Amino acid sequence: MTADADKHLLPVGRVSRRGLGQSETGLAFLAFIILALLPIFVDGYAIYILPQYMLFGMLAMSLGLLWGFVGILSFGQAGFFALGAYTMGLAMQSDLGINPAYIGILLSLVVGGVLATIAGYFLFSAGVRATYFVLVTLALSIMVEQIAVSQSDITGGWNGMFIDRMSLTFGALGEISLYEDAPAYYAVLPVVVVTYVLLRWLTSARFGKVLAGIRENEDRMTALGFNISLYKTCAFALSGVIASLAGALYSTHANFVAPSLGGVLFSTEVVVWVAIGGRSSLLGALLGGILVATLSNYLNAVTPEYWQLVLGLIFITVIVFFTGGLAGAVAQLPRLWQSRS
């Protein structure tokens, strides 16, 4: 055994990917510090809308986990997001004597997790892979959209459902209202940070290493005795939980949920965020969700007719020139710098 080897131990998840590598932790820290300080310098619409974009980033991370770490492309994340949003909406209408938002959050976690576990179990046990998995998950999203439309007595159909902003209650200790934008901002940010940290920890632990092995070579992992359908189901369930929680928080922040949240267009947008941000990095996926949603909003204001065309061109450019997305491009910068000097 070489002494040199001891110094350079790197977890599977870090070395093998084309993502930001070890610089990701520092960049994530910087990004979260900027997000935490932003309300001090900026106010108004930006502070209103950013929590929703951060939740889009959280949704993007749920896909990043699947696509970047397990090699599974899912078009169903929007479906889980919409499911969480409607679950929160229905819970907020309840009157059980406890804070309905807490019930909504808890139920969204359970509903997203259970549905993803059931879908994942049957799909992965049956060996559904690649294109077929994409199609089935897209169908899942469309089903959520169609149920939301057809059950209009409960969901409001195409008109959508209005949902109040939640409040944080602490029993006798009091209550924090999230009706104002700044408290709502600081309520969403920790959830996003904790989700990111949890996923980073999981992907560098044993679970993440096994997922990396499955992404690299499923057949070999099976031959080594790993139950890959179990691991894939767990990853899919976790991504369903995260997407559903993001949807629940989004609905109470945006005060509204509509069937289009589970539609084909939104499902595709999530994939575009992750592709542009960089699927091999959780930070890339998170920032992809935030930045592309911000850009879409800006383009929509500047050129309402052509914003999707412009976004499409940006998507193609990034994919053609940076296959690893923006995270891959950032990771290449030091190498480019070294080769020039």
Add this chain to the structure above:
Amino acid sequence: MSVLLETNNLSKHFDGLVANQDINFSLEAGSIRCVIGPNGSGKTTFISMISGHLRPTGGRIIYKDRDVTDLSVIRRARIGIARKFQTPTVFENLTAYQNIELAVLGTGCPRAKRHRRIFEILDLIRLSEVWDRPAQFLSHGQRQWLEVGLLIAIEAELLLLDEPTAGMTAEETASTARLVQMLAREFKLSVIIIEHDINFIRDLRAPVTVLHLGRVLLDGSFEEVAANDRVRDVYLGHEAG
């Protein structure tokens, strides 16, 4: 020595095509057996049934006195039956270290001992000097050894090696023969090897089973097999010609 693996009338048919028919085979613990035969003789089908990648049409597979015929690939790997494929099947984008680490993760090896265990295996397969090199940048022979290392890492007791020396240099082939002999002698592992390289088979000095048209043509030592006229006709003679 006790019998580790037995097959009783093991058969595999593909839509009427007989790939294996009534193969009766036994392997003692800690021993090596070579399985040879011309292309299409059913060698890979045979070990695919033992590894669980193919389901037999008939017959039974007994491993450590237990009928494993209906067990999945995963379950067989967990009870010690591990397979190396014809082309090296490793984790190409992961380093040699990470490849072995993945396999060790499945064994429940304590975290504190994992690093040492990984390097023990890397030393064994002569890859400790290139521990940090991604598998895709290793030589063909090194990738073959890496795959054997994966099987050792999951603490398999029966190694099924499908053409382990394919694409290797003469020196690498000789090293592989020494490695396989050491695995059997020092680690008491049992090895079934499918191979075309006659020099490698001779170097192993292990009993040989000859398959022809899906059936066992002959069991014997290398010298007995090489001297057998029928074997020479169907295999050695054919290859020499």
